[in-house]
Amino acid sequence: MAIATPVIHFIETELTSIPVYQYAFFRPQDIVFHDGLRMFCKRSCRHYKTSWSCPPAVESVEKCTARCLSYEDGMIFSTIRTDLPRNLSGTMGGEQQPVSTAHEQVTGRIEAIMKRAGKAYYTLTGNVCTVCRQCSWPKESCRYPELMHPCIESHGISIAQLADQCGIDYYLEGESELQFSIIFLRDP
Numbered sequence: 203m204a205i206a207t208p209v210i211h212f213i214e215t216e217l218t219s220i221p222v223y224q225y226a227f228f229r230p231q232d233i234v235f236h237d238g239l240r241m242f243c244k245r246s247c248r249h250y251k252t253s254w255s256c257p258p259a260v261e262s263v264e265k266c267t268a269r270c271l272s273y274e275d276g277m278i279f280s281t282i283r284t285d286l287p288r289n290l291s292g293t294m295g296g297e298q299q300p301v302s303t304a305h306e307q308v309t310g311r312i313e314a315i316m317k318r319a320g321k322a323y324y325t326l327t328g329n330v331c332t333v334c335r336q337c338s339w340p341k342e343s344c345r346y347p348e349l350m351h352p353c354i355e356s357h358g359i360s361i362a363q364l365a366d367q368c369g370i371d372y373y374l375e376g377e378s379e380l381q382f383s384i385i386f387l388r389d390p
């Protein structure tokens with residue numbers, strides 16, 4: 203891992219105030235990228251062709267892989283779902299208002315930690331973007347590119363496999379459901 207020990211200490215101290223269930227650091231070169239996950243998106247995911255955060259709107263797996271590998275470190279983390287699976291956004295004066303799920307709020311807080319730690323980052327999350335009630339894809343460009351996180355699987359990354367590699371849970375017993383994000387890190 204390329205992150206200096208004091209930076210890890212800073213990040214871990216900051217994480218204690220955030221409702222993260224588990225997290226782990228990893229090296230991006232240890233990810234096994236699967237081209238075939240795009241076929242799964244196309245055949246099996248109801249979000250295919252519905253969002254800027256999902257295929258075919260995201261770049262090719264080859265370009266996504268290259269982007270992920272351009273970072274020196276990665277962190278995967280999970281939260282326990284506490285809100286509705288689909289977006290909670292509303293409209294005000296006819297305009298779309300961005301609203302984050304609890305998991306996305308945690309993700310945003312962790313991005314802020316990385317910024318304070320002096321790191322450049324690139325973030326993926328384990329679900330379709332839920333910022334707007336109705337995604338603008340494909341008629342207009344993304345309304346909130348600064349809030350939109352592409353889907354992890356769209357980048358050819360198996361969350362289950364990476365969680366297993368990192369020694370963190372993928373499933374929870376009972377009714378609870380885990381949500382995941384990945385943040386890639388490097389020096390600016």
Ligand code: SF4
Pocket residue numbers: 253254255331332333334335336337338339343344345346347349350
């Ligand atoms: S921010 Fe809005 S327009 Fe952009 S991907 Fe998310 S839902 Fe779609």
